[in-house]
Amino acid sequence: MKPDMRVQLCGLELVNPVIAASGTFGYGVEFEDIVTFRRIGGMVTKGISREPMAGNRAPRLIETAAGMINAIGLQNVGVERFLAGKLPPLRRYPTCAVIVNVFGYQPEDYVAVIARLNQAEGIAAYELNASCPNTRHGGLSFGSDPAMLAELVNAAKKEATRPLIVKLSPNVTSIPAVAKAAEDAGADALSLVNTFVALSIDVETRRPRLANVTGGLSGPAIKPIAVRMVWEAAKAVKIPVIGMGGITTAEDAVEFLLAGATAVQVGTASYADPRATERLARDLEQWCARHHVQQVGSLSGALDLTPPSPPAK
Numbered sequence: 135m136k137p138d139m140r141v142q143l144c145g146l147e148l149v150n151p152v153i154a155a156s157g158t159f160g161y162g163v164e165f166e167d168i169v170t171f172r173r174i175g176g177m178v179t180k181g182i183s184r185e186p187m188a189g190n191r192a193p194r195l196i197e198t199a200a201g202m203i204n205a206i207g208l209q210n211v212g213v214e215r216f217l218a219g220k221l222p223p224l225r226r227y228p229t230c231a232v233i234v235n236v237f238g239y240q241p242e243d244y245v246a247v248i249a250r251l252n253q254a255e256g257i258a259a260y261e262l263n264a265s266c267p268n269t270r271h272g273g274l275s276f277g278s279d280p281a282m283l284a285e286l287v288n289a290a291k292k293e294a295t296r297p298l299i300v301k302l303s304p305n306v307t308s309i310p311a312v313a314k315a316a317e318d319a320g321a322d323a324l325s326l327v328n329t330f331v332a333l334s335i336d337v338e339t340r341r342p343r344l345a346n347v348t349g350g351l352s353g354p355a356i357k358p359i360a361v362r363m364v365w366e367a368a369k370a371v372k373i374p375v376i377g378m379g380g381i382t383t384a385e386d387a388v389e390f391l392l393a394g395a396t397a398v399q400v401g402t403a404s405y406a407d408p409r410a411t412e413r414l415a416r417d418l419e420q421w422c423a424r425h426h427v428q429q430v431g432s433l434s435g436a437l438d439l440t441p442p443s444p445p446a447k
């Protein structure tokens with residue numbers, strides 16, 4: 135029997151739990167000749183701001199052992215050009231949930247973008263990027279402080295006419311504290327993790343390898359930390375959690391589901407293989423069939439904490 139791959143996520147029904155992650159799938163439309171959109175659960179757009187942004191100076195992206203560090207600097211066309219040119223073609227794929235990633239430097243920026251997006255058709259949900267620097271608070275990331283995060287989520291929730299997913303920064307001491315703050319302030323779901331702040335140095339020149347000095351680490355290198363954080367977040371809240379960080383295989387996705395995620399996002403893997411999202415959705419279905427899992431949703435939070443058996447002598 136074919137497994138049932140559908141999942142329910144804050145009022146949305148996804149055809150399967152595999153979603154393309156923000157910043158690694160363009161505005162979606164760039165992938166329409168590469169990925170069969172009806173075979174993936176959804177896609178998250180590049181982060182959208184009030185005004186267009188040029189991003190950081192190059193080099194902005196480098197490879198590391200089992201991952202990469204990026205300092206793209208949230209380059210995007212701004213909400214008006216997104217609505218006029220990028221969103222309309224996506225309406226051709228009604229079964230693929232279009233989630234718009236939103237960012238700003240003050241809560242009012244986020245609210246202004248959401249207010250404008252509310253007027254458009256063809257958007258399933260919003261994802262707030264809480265890893266952005268809050269310019270009113272000395273550039274500290276919104277997501278690094280529960281009170282600042284609560285203020286942002288509160289303001290966004292009041293404006294949003296669609297489900298609000300809050301994307302947490304992993305650069306915090308306590309994931310349960312920020313997860314709970316986002317839930318209490320009205321988040322409909324959480325997604326995590328965003329990238330880890332990182333630094334790579336060219337020892338020949340003794341200079342940083344990125345023009346921005348630091349950047350965000352993603353890819354397989356971060357996966358075990360991300361799985362642990364998803365597990366902690368899922369235990370701390372009642373709302374659904376979307377897991378991500380280094381997923382490249384179906385087994386990676388299953389780890390996040392067992393840790394408590396309802397759905398997963400795939401980011402850096404699309405750089406190595408632009409069809410990674412579609413491949414993962416297919417492989418996950420085959421994994422479920424092989425393991426006699428009739429409903430993919432039954433994997434969520436099914437981690438068995440019995441200690442593993444010691445290795446055979």
Ligand SMILES: Cc1cc2nc3c(=O)[nH]c(=O)nc-3n(C[C@H](O)[C@H](O)[C@H](O)COP(=O)(O)O)c2cc1C
Nearest residue numbers: 155156157181204263327328352353379380401402
């Ligand atoms: C080049 C690049 C750009 C990204 N841009 C965004 C962004 O605009 N907004 C956001 O919330 N996350 C952004 N991310 C973070 C990813 O969506 C994801 O959270 C992170 O890369 C971890 O998943 P992965 O290891 O599967 O890539 C970006 C990641 C990369 C690699």
